[in-house]
Amino acid sequence: MAGEDELKLLGTWASPWVSRVKLALHLKGLSYEYVEQDLDNKSDLLLTSNPVHKKVPVLIHNGKPICESVVILEYIDEAYGTTGPSLLPTDPYERAIARFWVDYIDQKLVIPWKVAFTADGEEEKTEGIKQMLAVVQTLEGALKECSKGKPFFGGDSVGYVDIALGGLLAFLQGTEELCGTKPFDIANTPLLLAWVERFTALDAAKVALPDVTKLVEFAKTKRLRI
Amino acid sequence: MAAKPDLKLLGMSVSPFVIRVRMALHMKGVSHEYIEQDLFNKSELLLESSPVEKKVPVLIHDGKPVCDSPAIVQYIDEVWAATGPPILPADPYERAVARFWTAYVDDKLFPAYVGTAKAATEEERTQQINEMFAVMGQLEEAFAQCSNGKAFFAGDSIGNLDIAVGCNLLLLEVLRSMYGVEFVDTGRTPLLAAWAKRFGETDAAREVVPDVHVAVEYAKKRQAYWAAAAATK
Numbered sequence: 001m002a003g004e005d006e007l008k009l010l011g012t013w014a015s016p017w018v019s020r021v022k023l024a025l026h027l028k029g030l031s032y033e034y035v036e037q038d039l040d041n042k043s044d045l046l047l048t049s050n051p052v053h054k055k056v057p058v059l060i061h062n063g064k065p066i067c068e069s070v071v072i073l074e075y076i077d078e079a080y081g082t083t084g085p086s087l088l089p090t091d092p093y094e095r096a097i098a099r100f101w102v103d104y105i106d107q108k109l110v111i112p113w114k115v116a117f118t119a120d121g122e123e124e125k126t127e128g129i130k131q132m133l134a135v136v137q138t139l140e141g142a143l144k145e146c147s148k149g150k151p152f153f154g155g156d157s158v159g160y161v162d163i164a165l166g167g168l169l170a171f172l173q174g175t176e177e178l179c180g181t182k183p184f185d186i187a188n189t190p191l192l193l194a195w196v197e198r199f200t201a202l203d204a205a206k207v208a209l210p211d212v213t214k215l216v217e218f219a220k221t222k223r224l225r226i
Numbered sequence: 227m228a229a230k231p232d233l234k235l236l237g238m239s240v241s242p243f244v245i246r247v248r249m250a251l252h253m254k255g256v257s258h259e260y261i262e263q264d265l266f267n268k269s270e271l272l273l274e275s276s277p278v279e280k281k282v283p284v285l286i287h288d289g290k291p292v293c294d295s296p297a298i299v300q301y302i303d304e305v306w307a308a309t310g311p312p313i314l315p316a317d318p319y320e321r322a323v324a325r326f327w328t329a330y331v332d333d334k335l336f337p338a339y340v341g342t343a344k345a346a347t348e349e350e351r352t353q354q355i356n357e358m359f360a361v362m363g364q365l366e367e368a369f370a371q372c373s374n375g376k377a378f379f380a381g382d383s384i385g386n387l388d389i390a391v392g393c394n395l396l397l398l399e400v401l402r403s404m405y406g407v408e409f410v411d412t413g414r415t416p417l418l419a420a421w422a423k424r425f426g427e428t429d430a431a432r433e434v435v436p437d438v439h440v441a442v443e444y445a446k447k448r449q450a451y452w453a454a455a456a457a458t459k
Binding site: 068074095 | 293296329
């Protein structure tokens with residue numbers, strides 16, 4: 001009999017980075033124990049599992065911790081290479097493109113979004129919105145390039161870039177209320193708009209993403225530190 | 227006989243990200259054409275190949291560009307998997323650890339370098355220098371964890387994490403030259419100090435890393451550029 005394969009995910013319900021990991025685990029059909037963390041009162045488990053950053057998500061696989069959402073996504077794909085669908089493409093060039101876009105999302109989308117959300121002054125907020133929309137426009141192009149007319153960045157099925165962007169979806173859907181602007185619209189980002197509909201309809205999305213209304217309320221009351 | 231690959235690398239000799247990619251190519255023994263870029267006057271080829279970021283390094287393989295040094299290094303490792311030593315380890319958990327620390331280095335070390343070089347006041351500079359000391363302290367621990375008593379992060383010979391950290395040693399030498407601060411010293415970071423010496427003696431480092439004075443020249447040019455930009459604001 002094979003030994004127990006134990007997966008534990010330390011997370012917070014609102015975190016988009018945690019949502020990414022939940023998405024990947026669901027897409028792979030993997031069962032895991034989810035342990036909600038209190039970031040204002042960090043548990044010993046969190047502090048010992050992620051001593052460098054002390055952040056969520058942390059995936060603990062048979063007692064060994066893996067930190068940073070994109071590192072965890074690649075780990076899940078590699079450690080469970082024969083389980084469920086592949087998250088990254090098989091072709092090395094397509095893998096490189098996927099990795100590029102995931103890094104782009106992490107480096108370029110989040111910061112202006114945060115500025116747009118937390119800015120005190122009108123000028124700063126407008127600048128944040130402008131930068132965020134420029135990034136979204138670039139991602140529209142990325143979707144066109146990567147999908148080649150298919151439903152997802154990953155082609156016929158959900159892939160690494162879909163998960164990386166998808167994890168942020170509840171925040172993206174709450175952007176109009178939180179930042180004062182819609183990130184996607186039919187005129188500028190028709191492909192992304194259609195992608196959002198498809199992605200949110202997935203079973204994995206329904207389980208992994210927080211409720212948008214609940215998230216918006218929470219973000220407003222806490223000026224959320226993501 | 228295998229044909230020579232159609233492989234070009236657009237780079238800038240003192241960029242740690244370019245050095246990293248050149249080391250990866252060296253590890254795999256892959257021949258390529260290296261094209262030095264002028265980042266103050268970007269070429270058409272660079273702008274076409276890296277339209278989103280407009281940055282180096284860019285690896286162009288059979289006419290198709292690959293951008294972002296971690297993506298490029300993994301691409302090289304995957305395409306030339308059958309040639310030379312592996313760059314990333316084989317085990318998924320060890321790969322995750324290597325990727326974690328590579329991300330840490332990229333998120334913390336290079337920004338601390340830029341912050342130190344760009345600092346407008348002594349106070350700001352001291353803050354950035356302290357940040358760099360914290361990063362090196364963390365990497366000392368990482369080395370202890372990853373090396374398992376061996377010579378390199380990856381074990382007996384260099385791997386992904388060695389080149390990810392090692393490509394930044396030049397920048398630390400620049401800061402030493404310009405500000406007299408020693409970031410890799412036998413007192414505070416003995417393991418890293420010993421590793422840095424060994425790393426500097428590898429073929430990859432010897433082939434690819436330019437002299438510190440070249441890097442200092444570039445840093446000064448960059449500082450002048452920032453100062454001019456700040457003045458016109």
